[in-house]
Amino acid sequence: MAWVTWRQHRPQLLGLAGLLVALALAALGTDLPIRAAYHRHALASCLPPATRSGCELIVSHFRSEFAPLRSAVRYLIVLPVLAGLFVGAPLLAREYEHGTFRLAWTQGVSRRRWLLAKTLLLGLLVVAAGLAFAGLAAWWRAPFDSVDGRIVPAAFDLEGVVVAGYAFFALCVGILAGVVFRRTIPAMTAAAAAFLAVRLGVEKGLRPHYLAPLHRTAGGLAPQSPTREWVLGDHLVDALGRQIGAAREDLAVAHAQHAGIDPQEYLVSLGWRRLITYQPDGRFWTFQAIELGIFVVLGLLAVAVAVALVRRSPA
């Protein structure tokens, strides 16, 4: 089956390999100025805990210098997913479209083995490509990560094993959509929609709670940097630790302005502090493992359903 799988998916797999090479070249090309700036600004000396004066300026300058590039790289998040969809969705949909399932499923290999062997082989390749992509992203983003940490979504989504998990899940959903819709384009569209829903749901709904978030109070009211943590919430609380609503804050600020006092100082004098809810950078690998587990399990479920449908179809 290895030969058959390779031969049938050769265009996609070669495309995938080409894409990885192009990405590696692009990473190499854009990496030099970043590292140069990193050393020029002596950013290493600004990383916690060794902070020195003027660091805030240096860090924010470094951030803004490469902001467009970094946000462009953020969009590359779609690549592993597209790889999974482009390989996965046609796997069954194309057999139905061209009627070749009548050929494939009447040979001596059972449908179950046929589908599982293909899924396994393509899964391994897609996972390998995902890991290569993640490694590349982690290497390229290392200077930024040393400032901002890796637990923030901008880094978390691109680096580490979850990328392989996303690609595998996309592959499996694509395969499942292929047997449901039996046409490549609808299957790909539906799989993309399903992937997006699950992926966003997990990031927004589940990821902040993999482990109970930590809390910390900041004495000053002005934002601090760099923090290297994933800030989930940043609220004003009063001396008793109760959260202060926007209305109450506005009232206090208006009161201070009316009385001619600096609002910041007034709020501090009331004993108000900022309570920051966050996930520390040290949990990166734990979170990666949990999220990888979620997507691998979901992917396997999708494959199990696809196998069941393929064994029944076209009944």
Add this chain to the structure above:
Amino acid sequence: MTAPLETTALGKRHRSRWALRDCTLTAGEAEIVGVAGPNGAGKSTLLGLAVGLLAPTEGAVRVAGRDPRRDAGALQEVGYVAQDAPLYRPFSVGEMLEFGRATNRRWDGELALELLGGLAPRTPVVDLTPGERSQLALALALAKRPSLLLLDEPFARLDPLAGRHFLQVLMDGAAETGSTVLLATRVVADIERVCDRIVLLGEGRVRLDGPVEQLLATHRLLTGARRPLGRIRGVDEIVRERSSGRQLTLLVRTNGLPIDASWSVDEIGLEDLLLAYMAPEQLQAPPPPEPSRLRWHG
């Protein structure tokens, strides 16, 4: 020894319509069975059930004693050429053969090459003529050395010359592998010369089943002027009757005794016989007797 194909009260329903019903058949070793019938008669359904692409609604189908739906070992015993002979379009001829080798435990590559004749392995599948495509699909099916070979409308897309060539390759291959062959076709003329036996399907049911020679020997066209009163001597059953003007034409199954001399008796060709079974209004009056064969009857 289990039969290459055995169906018992086999039925398949598509939504509310029965595509095949109450089909009980046994195909013997190395038998060549023509499955005839009009479109929608259930031919493809029967073949699809035998190769496990479809699941029976009722009854059972066994290939070499095994359930093709549950047992991949049964699939090894079936060679199947679907309608339009699906092949992987991006593949070359040689790659299609490699596909067959990779997906079958038993694979006779030499036989495949032999059946392909001079077809170059490097030729892309898209560049093949319809005849070559069919030939490749047939070679793929036969290289499994199956005990049962199923062909679904293999002549539909072939011109007469390609059809004749295909039939020749089929006969050579079937003789080489000793496979039982089920040939589904609308056009009886395509298979008349090669089939040992005909199964006629109509509206999902078996209308007629028997060896070709026996079918031809036991059916006669009777022409006469009046309706029979009671039984006609020598006739077992009146299958169809049709009156045109003052002439009455009957298709009858004979019982071997001499037929009542008041009727003009004609032999019937296989195609006309099957047509008459399929559609009563298709019963053709025998051609007007030629002068030299003029027969008198009182």
